[in-house]
Amino acid sequence: MQKNNVLYEEMRPDEFLERLNHCPIAYLPLGTLEWHGLHLPLGSDSLQSKGFFKALAERIGGIVLPTLFLGPDTKISQEEFDYIGMDVHSFERENLQQLDGSAYYIEDELFINILEATLKNLSRAGFKIVVAHGHGPSTNIFRKFIPKFEKQFDLKLFELWQLGGKGNEGIMTDHAAFNETSLMLGLYPELVDLEELSDETMVGIWGDDPRATSKEEGKRIIESNLSLVGSKLQDELSKLSWPKRTMNYTNVVKLYNP
Known part of the structure; x- marks a missing residue:
């Protein structure tokens, strides 16, 4: 098994089956394209969730799905214009403004339908555990529907707030x-520029001062969560059994010109 080939979209069928048979866990990053302060990239939700899941899959096994970057959020409509997410939380209610770069919003119902279709397909493909995490509102809706989806698709479902650290010791517990x-x-120190921040430019940031952290602190938090989450998932996996899948196709129609 190739340690570093953990991305679903990059695998050949034989690689997929080898990883699935070893560890039938799917990791679903829930991202956005959304303002994350002046110091972070717009895809920070996607980058964090997928980056952590890649490290986790390399450590314990499993397969990382492509990021779902569309998601729900708070929405307020004023004068035929929609303000979403941090647009709403960052400004006085009577003076809402659009934060540049945010392009991810869908209604709750559509997001739930996408999750339902995704989980149905993952169950069909042979996965037994799915871990989804990322953008806060997306993660919250996923968590809300865990009991329903587990019964519906015969899967064990988790998000990282259940499995990892809390507060600043967890994975994606604030906004920028x-x-x-x-x-x-x-995960991506080359994409962060703390020099963009001053007391006057702390727009769209929700939580403790980001200027107080460091690359070393980030690596410590990541390692702590890899250990916590990895141990809990391996314990869950030990309670399950699954048939090993093989490629054995018969009665194949020739769709190519020999």
């Missing part, structure tokens, strides 16, 4: 503040 900035520094 100490925790998320720590994670970005630990």
Whole structure:
């Protein structure tokens, strides 16, 4: 098994079956394209969730899905214009403004339908555990529907707030503040620019001061969560059994010209 080939979209069928048979866990990053302060990239949710899941899959096994970057959020409509997420939380209610770069919003119902279709397909493909995590509102809706989806698709479902650390010791527990900035520094330090921040430019940041963290702090938080989450998932996996899948196709129609 090739340790570093953990991305679903990059695998050949034989690689997929080898990883699935070894560890039938799917990791679903829930991202956005959303303002994360002046110091972080717009895809910070996607980058953090997928980066952590890649490290986790390399450590314990499993397969990382492509990021779902569309998601729900708070929405307020004023004068035929929609303000979403941090647009709403960052400004006085009577003076809402659009934060540049945010492009991810879908209604709750559509997001739930996408999750339902995704989990149905993952169950069909042979996965037994699915871990989804990322953008806060997306993760919250996923968590809300865990009991329903587990019965519906015969899967064990988790999100990282259940499995990992709490507060600033967890994975993605604020918005562009100490925790998320720590994670970005630990995973992608070349994409972070703390020099963009001053007391006057702390727009769209929700949580403890991001200027107080470092690359080393980010790596420490990531390692702590890899250990916590990895141990709990391996314990859950030990309670399950699954048939090993093989490629054995018969009665194949020739769709090519020999």
